[in-house]
Structures are given as structure tokens and as C-alpha cells.
Amino acid sequence: MNSFFFTHYRKRSAFSLTTIHTIFIRCFLVGGMTSLLFGCNVINLDDHPVPATQRVQEAVNKVRADLEKDLQKEVPSLNVLIQTPTQTYFASSVAAGRQPVTPNTVYRFASVTKNFTGAAIMKMYQDGWLDYKAHVNDLIPNTNLPYVPNTPDWNFPYKSQITIEQLLNHSAGVFDVDNDPVPGYNGESFVNYVLSRDSTHQFTAEEMIKQLIDHDLKYFTPGNGQHYSNTGYVILSRIIERVYSARSGSAKTYADYLYDHITGPASRVPVPVSFPYRANDVQLPQPSVASLLWRPSGKLESFGRVNMSGHVGEGNGYSTMAALNTYVRSLMRGENVLNTHTVELMQTEGSTAKPTYALGTSLFANLGYGHNGAIAGYLTLVVYDPTIEVSLVAMLPFWDLTQGPNGDISFGKCFNAMYDASYAARSALGYPGKP
Known part of the structure; x- marks a missing residue:
């Protein structure tokens, strides 16, 4: 069985995006000029441009229609929010009879x-x-506590050689028990195997680390490669918990720190973002959009309620497109909780991959800095381009896994459509589009 809960998609195929050119013909009456009393004239778009909001909407509509045609399935919605230095635009392209996002x-x-x-x-x-x-086994400043527990249940491969930076930029070699098959679990990842049999299971970091220890799982020695790892970010979430608990003098969670210092009312730019970590915290607040997922078998499922306890620190967040735009724009401009020097480190430090992956941040050509995501039928992209001061959030609540050996072909079409809609929206406003 394939995992339908992975939170990153590394492969992108490309297909050309057709530019839409529209010609308007206007019939008009001009008093006092006999020769033009009645007439039809072709209007030059340079003199009478289509409103920008309409151009963005039409561009996103075209990408969604192309995806429907390619998949031969209804695509419920494709959505793009884009903010320029002077204006914010939003387009929600929906199938007939569906409510726009x-x-x-x-x-x-x-x-x-x-x-x-x-x-x-x-x-x-x-x-x-x-x-x-x-x-990660060094001591937290001004304490006698290491960043990760100094106990047998945390003695994962190469632990003493791994740095926090390497976990951030995926160069630590930590095996991903969420995305990749783990021995003894029927060819499935550990997280998917457990969830598919008990959707209410409360995951812990320790049981994920146990898989690394029991099966001696790793990709490479630290610093000698790069491999995307959700499990590496689960370790980072525990580091955040331990550091915050040590500083505050009481037990704290990953979600506590994010709320208290990054997103909540006391932060510099508060945004309504949540990071559920309990297995029973599965309901999205309203208004929300459920995702749709076509299984390889042809079965259609809808997701809204999801157990996120196996994704803490790497994929458990939910919010709105407006909030994510506010967050990424302010953060990457050095106007949020990080100063400009720290933002530069986050964008570039230790980056080796293409697209460049640094400290929790990727660089996407003609889109900027940010991150993408995929989980339980949702696809999203959140980016800021400092060269033109344009931020963008794209969201497609739809996966198709019916084409290809593992649903990879049709899923790739969905994933690429999200990018194509992003590029099309930028092009509609006159900015560089698909490279």
C-alpha cells in the first residue's frame, strides 16, 4: 500500500502553459461624428487592458480546465493569492456548482x-x-541538558555526528519513517502502516526514533548527501520543546513555542495558525475546505478530519491562504520575528540542493523563497520573491493517484498544475512566469 499522507513531493515534471490572448470588440456611438455614428471597432488591449483581477482569474481558470481535461476528472478548485507591492489579488477557480474558496x-x-x-x-x-x-547531543546553553535526550531510546544512527543545521537542511542522513518503507511494515512507511490500521493512534517521537534504532536506518553519514526527511524535523520539534521547557522552567510543546513566539498575539506579526499534536485533534475550524483524493483503485475519498500526531514539526499545520501570505511576506522581508541577517541565513545557509534547500526554506525559480506541502489530498505552495517584492500562496485540495505505477503520473500532474497556476498568475500581472 502506498502512503497517502506524505508531506513533500520532490519530483516535478514540466509541460507548457498556453498564454491566453483575448480580443475585445466594442460597438459604440459617438455623437457629433457622422462617420462614426454607428460602428464596430477592434480595441487595442494596450489602450484598454483587461482588469488585472480578471486576468489572474482567467489564468487560473485555464490551468484548472487543462488539468481536468488531462485527468478526465472534475477538479474541485484551484486557488491562488498573490500580493504585489501595491495590490493583492485572489482567484478561486471552481468546478460548476462548487463554492469558491x-x-x-x-x-x-x-x-x-x-x-x-x-x-x-x-x-x-x-x-x-x-x-x-x-x-544534537551538545548541551543547551546555560543548562546541563542535551538538545535531544541522552537515553537509549534516542541513540539513533550517527547521533553524535549530526548538527541542528544538518537536520534543517536535510543533510543529516536521518531516515524518513513517514515517507519511505520501513522493514517489517508490509512495504509501507511506519506512519502510514500504523494510521491505515488505527486512525486514532497517538504517535510519539520516541516510537519513530525506535524504528531508526531497531533497523539501523539511515541514508548516509551526516554531511555527505541530502535526502528529504520528515523524521529529521520530528527531531527538531523535540529540540524546540526541550529548549523552550528549559528556558521557561515548565513543560512546553512545539505548539506552545510557535504560539508564544512566532504566530500568537505576543509575536510581532500575529497570524491564525494551528499545529495540532493530539491524535483526537482532527477537526478543521470553519470555514474550511475538505480535500478530495482518487485512490489507485478508482475510489474517491474526502479528507477534512486527519490525525496529525505523526507529523509534528514537519507537516501538522493548518491555516488560511491570507494568513500564510501575511506570514511568508513579513518573515522573508525581515519584518517579522527574524531580523534580516537571520532571514538570510534561513534562506541560504548550508543549501546544496536544486531547488536550493536551506534552513527550512527552498528557493523556487521565478517564485522565490518558501516551501511546498502535500498531505491527505491537499497541495500548497507558499513563497516570497524578494526581487520583485511579490508573495504568493497556491492551494489545490485535490490528488489523483489513478495513473502510473504508484499514482505518480497523475499526482505529478496535480502537483505541476499548482505551480503552473502560480506562474500563470504572475505572468498575468506582467511578472516573470514559468522558467
């Missing part, structure tokens, strides 16, 4: 959570609470 519709943003985790680690670094260059 709004900028304030709640949905699960999956691995965009990693950008919040990166921001949390770098805020702690900026405040002197931790050293992101430190090894």
Missing part, C-alpha cells in the same frame, strides 16, 4: 510547517537560546 478558508498546509520550524529554530538562535551549528 476564499482567502480565509482553512486548510492543511502540510510541509509548509517546516518553514515555521525553521523560523522557530532561528528565532531561538537569534535570542541566544541555542546554537544551530551545535551537535
Whole structure:
């Protein structure tokens, strides 16, 4: 069985985007000019441009229609929010009879959570609470506690050689028990195997680490490669918990720190974002959008209620497109909790992959810095382009897994459509589009 809860998609195929050119013909009456008393004239678009909002909507409509045609299935919605230095535009392209999404519709943003985790680690670094260059078994500053527990149940492969920075940029070699098959689980990932048999299971970091220990799982020695790892970010979430607990003198969770220092009322730019970690915290607040997922068998399922306890720190967040835009725009401009120097580190430090992956942040060509995400039928992209000061959030609550050996072909079409809609929206406003 394949995992339908992965929170990152590394593969992108490409197909061309057709530019839409529209010609308007207007019939008009001009008094006092006999020769033009009645007439039909072709209007030059340069003189009478289509309103920008309409151009963005038409561009997103075209991408959704192309995806429907390619998949031969109804695509419920494709949504893009884009903010320029002077204006914000929003387009929700929906199938006939469906309600458009709004900028304030709640949905699960999956691995965009990693950008919040990166921001949390770098805020702690900026405040002197931790050293992101430190090894995970080093002591938390001004304490006698290591960043991760010094106990047998945390003795995962190469632990003494792994740094916090390597966890952030996926160069630690930590095996991903959420995305990749684990021995003894029927060819499935550990998280998917457990969830598919008990949707109410309360995951812990320790049971995920146990898989690494029991099966001696790793990708490579730390610093000698790069492999995306949700499990590496689960470890980072525990580091955040331990550092915050040590500083506050009481037990704290990952969600506590994010609320208290990154997103909540006391933060510099408050945004309504939640990071559920309990197995019974499965309901999205209203208004929300449920996702649709076509299984390889052809069965259609809808997701809204999801157990996120196996994704803490790497994919458990939910919010709105408006809130995510506010967050990424302010953060990447150095106008949120991180100063400009720390933001630069977050964007570039230790990056080796293409697209560049640094400290919880990817660089996407002609889109900017941010992160993407995929979980339980939701797809999203959250980015800010500093070269033109344009931020963008795209969201597609739809997966098709019916084409390809593992649903990879049709899923790739959905994933690429999200990017194509992003590029099309930028192009509609005159900005560089698909490279």
C-alpha cells in the first residue's frame, strides 16, 4: 500500500502553459461624428487592458480546465493569492456548482510547517537560546541538558555526528519513517502502516526514533548527501520543546513555542495558525475546505478530519491562504520575528540542493523563497520573491493517484498544475512566469 499522507513531493515534471490572448470588440456611438455614428471597432488591449483581477482569474481558470481535461476528472478548485507591492489579488477557480474558496478558508498546509520550524529554530538562535551549528547531543546553553535526550531510546544512527543545521537542511542522513518503507511494515512507511490500521493512534517521537534504532536506518553519514526527511524535523520539534521547557522552567510543546513566539498575539506579526499534536485533534475550524483524493483503485475519498500526531514539526499545520501570505511576506522581508541577517541565513545557509534547500526554506525559480506541502489530498505552495517584492500562496485540495505505477503520473500532474497556476498568475500581472 502506498502512503497517502506524505508531506513533500520532490519530483516535478514540466509541460507548457498556453498564454491566453483575448480580443475585445466594442460597438459604440459617438455623437457629433457622422462617420462614426454607428460602428464596430477592434480595441487595442494596450489602450484598454483587461482588469488585472480578471486576468489572474482567467489564468487560473485555464490551468484548472487543462488539468481536468488531462485527468478526465472534475477538479474541485484551484486557488491562488498573490500580493504585489501595491495590490493583492485572489482567484478561486471552481468546478460548476462548487463554492469558491476564499482567502480565509482553512486548510492543511502540510510541509509548509517546516518553514515555521525553521523560523522557530532561528528565532531561538537569534535570542541566544541555542546554537544551530551545535551537535544534537551538545548541551543547551546555560543548562546541563542535551538538545535531544541522552537515553537509549534516542541513540539513533550517527547521533553524535549530526548538527541542528544538518537536520534543517536535510543533510543529516536521518531516515524518513513517514515517507519511505520501513522493514517489517508490509512495504509501507511506519506512519502510514500504523494510521491505515488505527486512525486514532497517538504517535510519539520516541516510537519513530525506535524504528531508526531497531533497523539501523539511515541514508548516509551526516554531511555527505541530502535526502528529504520528515523524521529529521520530528527531531527538531523535540529540540524546540526541550529548549523552550528549559528556558521557561515548565513543560512546553512545539505548539506552545510557535504560539508564544512566532504566530500568537505576543509575536510581532500575529497570524491564525494551528499545529495540532493530539491524535483526537482532527477537526478543521470553519470555514474550511475538505480535500478530495482518487485512490489507485478508482475510489474517491474526502479528507477534512486527519490525525496529525505523526507529523509534528514537519507537516501538522493548518491555516488560511491570507494568513500564510501575511506570514511568508513579513518573515522573508525581515519584518517579522527574524531580523534580516537571520532571514538570510534561513534562506541560504548550508543549501546544496536544486531547488536550493536551506534552513527550512527552498528557493523556487521565478517564485522565490518558501516551501511546498502535500498531505491527505491537499497541495500548497507558499513563497516570497524578494526581487520583485511579490508573495504568493497556491492551494489545490485535490490528488489523483489513478495513473502510473504508484499514482505518480497523475499526482505529478496535480502537483505541476499548482505551480503552473502560480506562474500563470504572475505572468498575468506582467511578472516573470514559468522558467
